[in-house]
Amino acid sequence: MDKENLTLLTDFYELTMMQGYFKNDSNDTVIFDVFYRTNPSGSGYAICAGLDQVIDYIKNIHFSNEDIEYLRSLRMFEEDFLTYLSGFRFTGDIYGVPEGTVIFPMEPLIKVIAPIMEAQLVETAILNIINHQSLIATKASRVCYAAKGDTVMEFGLRRAQGPDAGTYGARAAVIGGCIGTSNVLAAKAFDIPALGTHAHSWIMSFEDELTAFREYADLYPGNATLLVDTYDTLRSGVPNAIKVFSELREAGKMPKKYGIRLDSGDLAYLSKKARKMLDAAGFPEASIVASSDLDEYLIDSLKTQGAAIDSWGVGTNLITSKDCPAFGGVYKLAAIKKDGKYIPKIKLSENPWKITNPGNKTIYRIYEKESGKVKADLIAMADEKYSEENPLKIFDPLATWKKTYLKAGTYTLREILVPVFKAGTCVYTSPSVMEIREYCRKELDTLWDETRRLVNPHDVYVDLSNELYQLKNQLLDNINGNNQI
Structure with missing residues (x-):
């Protein structure tokens, strides 16, 4: 994808707060965390994507002359602040x-x-990017799990919520386990396989189905996958596909x-019938591809029914994560640096998990x-x-009586937060998308089956x-002590 200047991809209040900090000469270093509270789609996990x-975005963030002129036209921002923005970088x-x-x-x-001021500006775009791609990558991983080793193709571009959602969603779907995408722009931009066959209109544009199949197979001798349900799947489509395959075999092609x-x-019914027909005709290697409003639950049901x-090919329900269309990631202040020391900050809620x-x-x-499992x-x-080499005791922070004692030598540790930018430099x-896909596959293998089940x-x-637990409770006690009636 061509790099865009997404600097104004922010909520307006980020800019008004920035001007407030600027006017108050308040630009302390802070720590913000991006996290989410609930796994999407009833899942036992999620997949991080979008980094x-x-x-x-961070590398290209800057306010162009046109951006400054637009902000000036809003009559909300003073000239000294606009001058600051004109030289802004992270x-x-x-x-x-x-x-x-x-x-x-x-x-x-x-x-x-x-x-x-910098941390406030980047909030919205970071959430927009991470929320969307993590959502679709998670959905894709669930769909691929339901497929139980069968290949899954992302076919959702025409139903996505716009070009960016379709393109970056395809990227995330491949990270989550799909083998490729129908989206040619995504395939080119991220070096992932472009996949697809033909539409019903190809069949309908010919005088008959058999001729359409013959022409397609002749045009694409390396991969002849024929759409057989334009007219009558079992009486016309599959028999005509078999006839074309037989002709190709006889011609040595x-x-x-x-x-x-x-x-x-x-x-389920059609695939089992088609499989028998193909096998009887001597084509046991012929694949059967299915599409039609699939999701992880329908695929799981079809697998249970013995669908052949x-x-x-999964489209709408994957690219939109139809059953759970939002990831829910948030961006919260965790600390402010004062006199060289970070002062921890906490947000309260009536809900303990918030x-x-x-x-x-x-x-x-x-x-x-x-x-090797998590x-x-x-x-x-x-x-x-x-x-x-030391024993480790861990406990549930909400139900503290739930404790686990890990003996030395029985566990391994990995720190999963890694440096991405230091002092503004990346x-x-x-890795490439396909490398991330392979890494994700290995990550999913570290989960117990009980965590991956769909329901x-x-x-x-x-x-x-x-x-951290003691710090959190100390802050809560301090707040409660200062709020006595």
């Missing part, structure tokens, strides 16, 4: 969870450490890949050494150090270190 676009630090990483609620996915696609009707489908975690934090992922995540203060190199999954515990 590469965040990097592009000078802070950013830490992030690498794309394709399995993530859980409440842990910081992005940590921004910067002067408050058998395609490397060939098969049929079903786009309507009872996919090898590959799935109370934020204060201070400068990091995340440790704890794995069971024997299986045991829990531990949110700790950034300067805390842990050793696998220090992180993003009522087992939750992975996200615990707080004792130091």
Whole structure:
């Protein structure tokens, strides 16, 4: 994708707050955390995606002359502040969870450490990017899990909420496990496979279905997948596809890949009937591709019914995450630097799980050494150090009586927040999308099956270190003590 100047992709109040900080000569360094509170689509996990676009955004952030003129025309901003904006660049630090990483609620996915005017400006765009791509990557991982090893193709561009959602959504879907996309722009921009066959209109543009199949197979000898449900799937479409395959075989022109696609009707019944017909005609290698408003639940049901489908084209329900159209990531202040020391900040709520975690934090992922599976995540203060050679006690921060004791040598640790920007300079190199996809596959393999199941999954515990827990409770006690009636 061509790099865009997304500097004005921000909520208006970010700019009004920036001017307020500017006028009050208040530009202390702060820490903001990006996190989410609930896994989307009833999942037991989520997939982090979008970091590469965040990097592009931060690298290219600047106010053009046209931007300054537009802001001046609003008659809300004073000239000294506009002069400041004209020379704006990001000078802070950013830490992030690498794309394709399995993530859980409440842990910081992005940590921004910067002067408050800079940190405030970048809030909206970071949330926009991370929320969308993490949502679609998570949905794709669920769809691919339901497919149980069958290939899944992203086919949703025409139903996406606009060109950007379709293109970056395709990127995220491949990260989540799809083998490629029908979106040619996304395929070109992110070097991912472009996939597709033909539409019903191709069949209808010829005098008959058989001629349409013959012409398509002749034109694309490397991959002849024929759409068989334009007229009558079992009486016309599949028999005509078999006739074309037979002609190709007799002529010694058998395609490397060939098969049929079903786009309507009872996919379980039709696929099983079609499979028998193809096998009886001597084409057991012919693939059967299915599309038609699929999602993880329908695919799981079709698999349970023994549908003879090898590959799935998933569109609307994937690219829009139809059952859960928003990820819910938030951006909250965690600390302000005063006199060289970070002062932790906390946001209260009537809902305990909405109370934020204060201070400068990091995340440790704890794995069971024997299986390599995720045991829990531990949110700790950034300067805390842990050793696998020591025993570790973790506990539920809301139900503190729930404790787990890990013996030394029975677990491994990995810190999953990594430096992305230091003093405004990018220090992180993003892998290719296909490399991220492979990394994501390995990440998903670290989850227990109980966490990956589609309905009522087992939750992975996200615990707080004792130091962070004590800090949080101290701040709560201080606030409650100052609010006595």
